[in-house]
Amino acid sequence: MGLTNTDIQSAQGAEQTDGNIITTTIDKVINWGRKNSLWPMPFGTACCAIEMMATLASKFDLSRFGSEAIRFSPRQSDLLIVSGRISIKMMPVLKRIYDQMPDPKWVISMGACASCGGVFDTYTLIQGVDQFIPVDVYIPGCPPRPEDLIDAVLQVQQKIASGASPKGVEHLLET
């Protein structure tokens, strides 16, 4: 499997005893796997999407962080990257794609437009997708640089490793 002792130890809470026996919890191992193989669903509607493409291409190479397996089917994705402005006509599409993604799922709101409408304070533009879908990580910028998107992916990874629930299921846990 290529899974070394050091890898397992890097998952929080893992302990190594003498020899080759490792004790940990099943949650820790699962989260370790999830965090290192996020499959993003790109929802690119504007210039932020160009930066997202640059992030995936050779120069910035998101695959260094295990998140290069872009899937254009929400059924196969667990990270939604909303990059660009979302109009009132597009919001139901985005909501539907979010709903189609299997749990657990995380959402990155990339750039000013997705996060708050940006400069487009007009009749047609959603003033922040978090009014309609839960967002885990926001990226400021117009558009953000690829490094910012990588940073956001790393923050999602940290969140997964820490065992925190995605924003989308927190309301389920409360009740």
Next chain:
Amino acid sequence: MNEEKEVEEQSIPLVLEKLEEHHADALLSQDEMRGTIVAVVRKEQVYAVLEYLKTDPELAYTFLVDVTAVDNSQMESELMQFDYARFMVVYQLYSYQGQCRVRVKVPVHENDLSVPSVTGLWRGANWLERETYDMFGINFEGHPDLRRILTPDDFQGHPLQKDYPLRGRGERESFNFDKQNA
């Protein structure tokens, strides 16, 4: 390059003359601006004028570049010129043959927001007229499928009319997911 320039310069007076000769009764005004003829035409004759510009072998304005409109309701100087017609529907034409442009404008009064559709002359006018309908509320008579094209189907009003509020009327906060997903 120089030859192209000559063609352009010759065509400008040509189209002015020909419009005066064949459609003088349709013309409200005509002018030249930065190498483009601007002809303001009566609504009743706009189809005939556009058809003439397209089919006349010397002119051959075969390419409909754009159809759009202007809301002059806050431009007193513009309103006065054409009997207080609130809207101006604008057709941009290009002639590959003469390598020059014509802009045909049609004043439209608010109480009769309709213009004949030119989809019969250019099939490409279909979506351009739908956009103009969606944004300004101009009805294109004879259009095969005059539905909204940019805003959602259940959108109320026409957002590029000057009295439409910039931040809308609450559309962006309240819409029905279930209805639109159905």
